[in-house]
Structure formats: C-alpha cells, structure tokens
Amino acid sequence: MAESSEARQQRGRGGFRDLPIAWKLRGLAGIVCTLLVLIGVVGIVQLSNTQDRLAHLYNSNLHDVRLLGEIATDYKEVRLRLRAVALATTEEENTNSLQTLDASVAALDQVWAEFAPSPQNDVDQQAFVTAWSAYKTLLTEKLRPLAAASRIAEFNKTVSESVTPLSNAINTSLDNLITRDDAAAKASLDESADAYDTARIVLIGLMVAALLLTFTVVQFIIRAVGRPLRDTVTVLTALAQGRLDQRVDVTSRDEVGRMGTALNSALDRLSDTVSTVVESASQLNSASLQISGASQSLSQAATEQAASVEETTASMEQMTAGISQNSENATATEGIATTTAAEAQEGGDAVQRTVAAMKEITSKIGIIDDIAFQTNMLALNATIEAARAGEHGKGFAVVATEVGKLAERSQVAAQEISELAAGSVQTAERAGDLLNTMIPSIIRTSDLVQEIAAASGEQSTGVRQINIAMSQIGKVTEQTASSSEELAATAEQMSAQTAQLTALMDFFHVGGSARASAPRTFDGGSGGARWGATNSPYRAGWDRGGAYNENSAPVMSGAGTQTLDLENKFDRF
Structure with a gap:
C-alpha cells in the first residue's frame, strides 16, 4: 500500500x-x-x-x-x-x-x-x-x-x-x-x-x-503543474481499469495537489464502498430470496381471502334481500296499523253515540213505565167503578181488567227493557273505554312499525355499504394478490440485479487482488434466468486488458432499467 x-x-x-x-x-x-x-x-x-x-x-x-x-x-x-x-x-x-x-x-x-x-x-x-x-x-x-x-x-x-x-x-x-x-x-x-x-x-x-x-x-x-497532472491521469486511467490500489504522489499543496489529495481520499472511500457494496449485495440477495418466499405465501393467502370475501359478499346479499323484505312488510304493517287506528277512533265515536242513544232510550222507557203504571191505576179505578156499576159495569170491568193486565205486562216489559238498556249502556261504555284504551296502543304500534321500517331502511343502506366495502375489499384483495405476484417478480429481478451488481463490483481490484466471486445463483422458476459473475452483461463493455470500450458496452433496456420502477412498486405495496 x-x-x-x-x-x-x-x-x-x-x-x-x-x-x-x-x-x-x-x-x-x-x-x-x-x-x-x-x-x-x-x-x-x-x-x-x-x-x-x-x-x-x-x-x-x-x-x-x-x-x-x-x-x-x-x-x-x-x-x-x-x-x-x-x-x-x-x-x-x-x-x-x-x-x-x-x-x-x-x-x-x-x-x-x-x-x-x-x-x-x-x-x-x-x-x-x-x-x-x-x-x-x-x-x-x-x-x-x-x-x-x-x-x-x-x-x-x-x-x-x-x-x-x-x-x-x-x-x-x-x-x-x-x-x-x-x-x-x-x-x-x-x-x-x-x-x-x-x-x-x-x-x-x-x-x-x-x-x-x-x-x-x-x-x-x-x-x-504538469507532472502532478500526469500522475493524476495515470491514477485515473488505473481507476478506469478497475484498479483501486493506485494513489497520486502529492508533492505540492496547490490546486493540483489538493485535487490529488481529494482523489486519494475518494479512492479510499471507493475501495471501502466497493467492499461494502459486495457484502450488501450478498445480503440483498438473501433478502430477495426471503421476499420471494414471503410474497408467494402472501399471494396464496390473498387468494384464499378473496374466496372468503366472495362468500361473505353472497351472504350479505341474502341478508340484504331479507332486510328489504322486512322493510316492505313493516311498511305494509304500518299502513294497516294506521288504518286500524283510524277505524278504532271511528268505532269509539260510534260507541259514544250508541251510549248516548241507549241512555235516551232508557229515559224513554221510564216514561213508558210511568204511562203503564198510570194505565194500571186507571184500569184499577175503572174496575172499582165497574163494580159499583153492577151488571152494567161488567163489560167495562172485563175491559178494565184486560187493560190492567196489559198495563202490568207493559210495565214488566218496560222494566225488562230498561234493565237491558242499562246493561247495554254499561257494555257500550265498557266497549268505549276499551276502544279509548286501544287507540293509543294502535297509534304506538303504528309509530313502532314506522321506526321498524326506518330501521330496516337504515339496515338496508348499511348492508349495501357493507356490500360495497366487501366489493372494495375483494378488489384490494385481488390487487394484493397481483402486487404479491409483482413482488415475487421484483424479488427475482432484485436477485438478478444483485448478481449483476456483484459481477460489476468484481471488476474492481483493491490491494492488487480481485473482489469476491459471483454471488449465489438465483433460480426464478421455470421462466427465471440464472445470473452469475462469468456471464454478466455489465462486463461486456470492458476488454481483456481492463480498458472500457464504449462501443461494446451493453444498453440497459431490460431489467436493469426497470429496477427503479419495481422498487417504487415494492415501496407502495
């Protein structure tokens, strides 16, 4: 070094x-x-x-x-x-x-x-x-x-x-x-x-x-100035060939010297970065394998959840039909209760009028009873007068007797009718009281039926919202399943990219020795590609001497250019 x-x-x-x-x-x-x-x-x-x-x-x-x-x-x-x-x-x-x-x-x-x-x-x-x-x-x-x-x-x-x-x-x-x-x-x-x-x-x-x-x-x-620049160019040429073990011999503190010092620091950082990237690529490869397995499990769970959501949606539709029927029945019952309450009100009024008529009949029967009593008294007086008359009053006595009997029967009948009328009045009053008691209950029943109808409507609305939510849950579940599949594909591509990244890092030499060998090969399934350090497309731009050939460099139009989009999808998921 x-x-x-x-x-x-x-x-x-x-x-x-x-x-x-x-x-x-x-x-x-x-x-x-x-x-x-x-x-x-x-x-x-x-x-x-x-x-x-x-x-x-x-x-x-x-x-x-x-x-x-x-x-x-x-x-x-x-x-x-x-x-x-x-x-x-x-x-x-x-x-x-x-x-x-x-x-x-x-x-x-x-x-x-x-x-x-x-x-x-x-x-x-x-x-x-x-x-x-x-x-x-x-x-x-x-x-x-x-x-x-x-x-x-x-x-x-x-x-x-x-x-x-x-x-x-x-x-x-x-x-x-x-x-x-x-x-x-x-x-x-x-x-x-x-x-x-x-x-x-x-x-x-x-x-x-x-x-x-x-x-x-x-x-x-x-x-x-020129000599340090030539040394810097030599180090940069070595850097272009992937050699990170060269350093600039700094002999001054001018701009060129500071540039050489900065380049040496950058090479030191780059060497550490290359080592870290290789280690991170290996860890990322393992993580991508774990993500792939987890995404497959998530896809299966999402599929099962989608089936459960469909069943729940069917049950909620049946419940919606029942609630709708209950709402219709409650509406019909509300109409009947309202009609019954009106008719009961009219019946109560009729009973009141009947009670009044019965009372009037009772008073009239009392008059008839008085008339029968007076008639009987007149018949008795006629009988007495006929007895006084002797033979001449016998025929009149017979008539007076018959009239007395008729008056007695009329009085008895009037008393019976009076008693019946009095009983009818009591019965009519009882019926009126019962109707007066029934009318608030019928009105309360009508109100309760209205509340039941409103509650049924709210339940129907809630069930519809639940159906909509279940439909959205179904869509989200389908999206989750689709995203999990995309995540699995992303994991496969991540694994491929880590292989490519490691192959790219393999180009650099630190301390005169090549970097680590190729990462583990990832098998993406029947349609997956196998990546390794020996066939990486990133090495196509470098010749055997370590110089970069721009004409033979690959164009990253495949998975390499889609990595950012896939990572964004993974973040959104």
Whole structure:
C-alpha cells in the first residue's frame, strides 16, 4: 500500500510548488508585464530622444535652411528688380520697378528677422548683416536717386562698382550659412541613426531576455503543474481499469495537489464502498430470496381471502334481500296499523253515540213505565167503578181488567227493557273505554312499525355499504394478490440485479487482488434466468486488458432499467 496522502502532503510542502496555480500564473503574468513595461519604457525613452533630435533637426537645421533658402530667393528677386529699374524706359515703369524693389527688400528683411533670433555662427551672420546693410544703404542713398533722375549710366556704373562686391559678399555669407546648417542637419541625422541603433540593440536584448525569462518560468510552472497532472491521469486511467490500489504522489499543496489529495481520499472511500457494496449485495440477495418466499405465501393467502370475501359478499346479499323484505312488510304493517287506528277512533265515536242513544232510550222507557203504571191505576179505578156499576159495569170491568193486565205486562216489559238498556249502556261504555284504551296502543304500534321500517331502511343502506366495502375489499384483495405476484417478480429481478451488481463490483481490484466471486445463483422458476459473475452483461463493455470500450458496452433496456420502477412498486405495496 502506498504511503498515506497526509504523509505525501507533508513531504510535498515547500516554496513555490505550494502556491496556488492562480498565483503561479499571476507571477508569470507579473514577470511578463514587468518585462513589457521595461521594454515599453526603454522604447518610449528612445522614441522621446529621437523626437527631440528630430525637433532639433527641424527647428535648428531644416527650419534655418528653409529660411536661408527664402532669403537667397528674395535676394535674387531684389537683384532682378534692380535690373528692371535699370532697364525701365518710361517714368511709369521706373516707378513700378522701384516699388517692386522696395517690396522685395521688405520681404527679405522680414525673413531675416525670423532667421536672426536662431542661434547662428556670429561671423557668417555678421558678414551677411554688414553686407546687406551696406547694400540697402547704397540702394537708398545712391541707386534710388539715380534711378529717379533717370541717370541710367551712372546707375549702371554704381551697380558695377559698388553693388557687385556687396552682392558677392552676401552670396558668400548665405552659402556659408547654408553649408553650416546642412552640416548640422547631417550631424543631427547621424546622431539619430546612432540613437536608433542603440535603442534597437537595447530593445532586442530586452526582448531576448524577456523571452528567455518567460520561457524559463513557463517551463518551471509546467513542471510544477504538469507532472502532478500526469500522475493524476495515470491514477485515473488505473481507476478506469478497475484498479483501486493506485494513489497520486502529492508533492505540492496547490490546486493540483489538493485535487490529488481529494482523489486519494475518494479512492479510499471507493475501495471501502466497493467492499461494502459486495457484502450488501450478498445480503440483498438473501433478502430477495426471503421476499420471494414471503410474497408467494402472501399471494396464496390473498387468494384464499378473496374466496372468503366472495362468500361473505353472497351472504350479505341474502341478508340484504331479507332486510328489504322486512322493510316492505313493516311498511305494509304500518299502513294497516294506521288504518286500524283510524277505524278504532271511528268505532269509539260510534260507541259514544250508541251510549248516548241507549241512555235516551232508557229515559224513554221510564216514561213508558210511568204511562203503564198510570194505565194500571186507571184500569184499577175503572174496575172499582165497574163494580159499583153492577151488571152494567161488567163489560167495562172485563175491559178494565184486560187493560190492567196489559198495563202490568207493559210495565214488566218496560222494566225488562230498561234493565237491558242499562246493561247495554254499561257494555257500550265498557266497549268505549276499551276502544279509548286501544287507540293509543294502535297509534304506538303504528309509530313502532314506522321506526321498524326506518330501521330496516337504515339496515338496508348499511348492508349495501357493507356490500360495497366487501366489493372494495375483494378488489384490494385481488390487487394484493397481483402486487404479491409483482413482488415475487421484483424479488427475482432484485436477485438478478444483485448478481449483476456483484459481477460489476468484481471488476474492481483493491490491494492488487480481485473482489469476491459471483454471488449465489438465483433460480426464478421455470421462466427465471440464472445470473452469475462469468456471464454478466455489465462486463461486456470492458476488454481483456481492463480498458472500457464504449462501443461494446451493453444498453440497459431490460431489467436493469426497470429496477427503479419495481422498487417504487415494492415501496407502495
């Protein structure tokens, strides 16, 4: 096992290597910028010197040469105008020529006034000033008066004798001044050329030094950064081949060094994770076998429960039919009880009226009894009167006797009828009392029958809800059976996935040795597939040398891509 990353980091501490890459690049940029600034400053200084020399060349040499050229031209113009004065034939031409001559002299004086402040050689300048002053004096004092007087012969003689020597002196001084300024300009040009050569050599030297220094610093940074990166690439290549026993040799604490340290830590964690995953895969395989058995038992129990639910549902349907019949009977009974209560009420009213009629009949019978008693008394009086009458009253006595007997029988019959009427009144009153007692009971019976009908309706509703619940229970039971079957299939696929996972983990090597062998083979039944470490499709993407071949890698379009969906179904179950 390689030394720990902490030891490598402690060993790699020191100096420039530990600086962050950004600071290294900033240092390189600072060096380059410093060199660029140095080269720029030198170039600017040299350009400034060249500018000064060029300005001096223009102001002190070329400008003076230009002014001297103008002075020479103006002097030639003065000589031409002087000749024109000598050749004038009329007074008008003479006057015009003199005016033109004066203008040319003034122009030369103006240019000389601009040239005179420049630093010049005093000898040549003094010679020109002396000759030109004498020339102007000669023009003013002699030549102009002679020309104005049209004394041409004397004018020409004076020009030949006096003007020509002065003209030669003026031309000589101008030639000397021009030669001197031309030599000064050439000297300034030579100085500028020398300064250019010096600046070029200095700038080339600085650029070469900057390139060498930059190249040296870049090479140092490349070595400080590139070597750890190559080591990191080597470790990552080994990781791609499944080798987890390689580590980065960390020699710095910059970003690359921290990346190497992080990679070493990740490899350590990955090694532990691979070991844990292999162990977990084995445990998961055992758990999937247990889940498969439990799901099969659950499926069988769900099937039995579904049958029981169907039987219970049939019984509840029969109970529903009975409760519905009871509800209908209770409704019919309620109608009968209501009708009976109404009829009993009417019967009670009829009995009350009968009792009243019986009482009235009894009172009428009492009147008849009184009438029979009075009739009997009248018959007795008639019998007495007939006895008093003797023979003449016998027939009347017989009639009175019969009337008395009839009155007695009427009285007896009236008494019997009165007694019967009194008994009927008592019976009718008893019947009325019984009816009055029966009516609340009948009404109570009607109310109870209504409650029974309502309870039967509620029972019918409850039984219907129970039927619905039993139907839902049946559906849930069927879903449970289906889910248990899916769970069994999921368990089979989980077992297959654990085999694939273990086969995939078998690709990694920790400490130079291969990982554990293939897990237990899972037989999913007649339609199940057997998985092992030797025929795992996950190894199809790796060649014999341990390199990953993307073109030969399998596409996980089967059970591998369905694992998440199956796990979600298992969680929902």
